[in-house]
Amino acid sequence: MRFVKGHGTENDFVILPDPDGVLDLTPETVARLCDRRAGIGADGVLRVVRAKAAGHGPADHEPADHGPEAEWFMDYRNADGSIAEMCGNGIRVFARYLVDAGLAAPGEWDVATRAGLRRVSLGASGDVSVDMGAPELLGYGEASMQGTTFQGRRVSVGNPHLACRVDGPVAALDLSRAPGFDPAVFPDGVNVEFFRTVGERHVEMRVYERGSGETRSCGTGTVAVAAAAAMGTTAGAAPGGTPGTSEWTVDVPGGRVSVTLGEETAFLRGPAVLVAEGETRAGWI
Numbered sequence: 230m231r232f233v234k235g236h237g238t239e240n241d242f243v244i245l246p247d248p249d250g251v252l253d254l255t256p257e258t259v260a261r262l263c264d265r266r267a268g269i270g271a272d273g274v275l276r277v278v279r280a281k282a283a284g285h286g287p288a289d290h291e292p293a294d295h296g297p298e299a300e301w302f303m304d305y306r307n308a309d310g311s312i313a314e315m316c317g318n319g320i321r322v323f324a325r326y327l328v329d330a331g332l333a334a335p336g337e338w339d340v341a342t343r344a345g346l347r348r349v350s351l352g353a354s355g356d357v358s359v360d361m362g363a364p365e366l367l368g369y370g371e372a373s374m375q376g377t378t379f380q381g382r383r384v385s386v387g388n389p390h391l392a393c394r395v396d397g398p399v400a401a402l403d404l405s406r407a408p409g410f411d412p413a414v415f416p417d418g419v420n421v422e423f424f425r426t427v428g429e430r431h432v433e434m435r436v437y438e439r440g441s442g443e444t445r446s447c448g449t450g451t452v453a454v455a456a457a458a459a460m461g462t463t464a465g466a467a468p469g470g471t472p473g474t475s476e477w478t479v480d481v482p483g484g485r486v487s488v489t490l491g492e493e494t495a496f497l498r499g500p501a502v503l504v505a506e507g508e509t510r511a512g513w514i
């Protein structure tokens with residue numbers, strides 16, 4: 230199996246080129262590839278498949294909407310083999326791979342994802358920007374960690390998030406174990422972000438991702454955090470509404486990204502780097 234390894238602010242991925250959609254990518258295969266000791270090691274897998282070929286897999290592999298103009302479908306999987314709707318760092322690495330491999334030209338084009346079409350914008354090298362759609366503010370929720378309860382805002386960025394504001398440095402948090410949450414509130418699980426304001430429209434964040442554990446960055450999470458930070462967290466403040474327009478800098482353990490909240494959508498911009506490529510040994514998978 231041919232692979233490329235890449236990352237966006239150290240949220241890392243095994244990229245599997247599969248233009249014709251012939252790979253039988255089971256959850257076990259994904260988990261073995263992502264295993265950091267016995268495999269290649271990654272937070273997730275990006276299967277690169279032509280949108281028109283993606284419809285031939287099992288129903289849950291199909292893109293929600295791949296429109297005639299999206300040539301490529303990002304089939305994203307978490308490190309434990311579970312499927313997620315969207316990955317903000319992954320789509321930037323996915324786009325960088327397509328340009329690097331000569332499968333797409335630098336410029337602006339749509340990528341199909343399970344959360345719908347997402348427009349990427351990139352040059353021959355450098356940062357990649359993606360139109361993430363409007364983050365949806367869904368009210369409040371809570372998560373618990375080591376006996377402490379954290380209140381936050383539930384935000385959908387195509388996938389589910391709980392963005393919790395904290396007072397102290399995020400580096401002090403122990404994210405070695407999964408935060409607890411109410412499955413009645415988050416029936417599909419949740420990615421939990423902890424963020425602190427460090428300047429004017431500038432936050433730091435750590436995340437515990439559904440299906441991958443603590444990662445060094447989460448693109449959809451940075452958008453959720455920017456939206457929550459823009460709304461404020463005053464108890465009793467309206468749970469829904471829109472965060473208005475503003476530009477945010479989000480520091481994560483793996484680097485820095487910028488999030489622009491617009492009236493109708495949000496843009497995520499940051500690095501996307503390819504670091505290696507190779508072939509798994511015959512018989513290993």
Ligand SMILES: N[C@@H](CCC[C@H](N)C(=O)O)C(=O)O
Pocket residue numbers: 240273307312313314315316317318319388389420438439440441444446447448449450
């Ligand atoms: N790291 C990603 C998000 C990946 C999916 C997430 N773990 C989920 O299950 O929703 C990002 O950069 O957005």
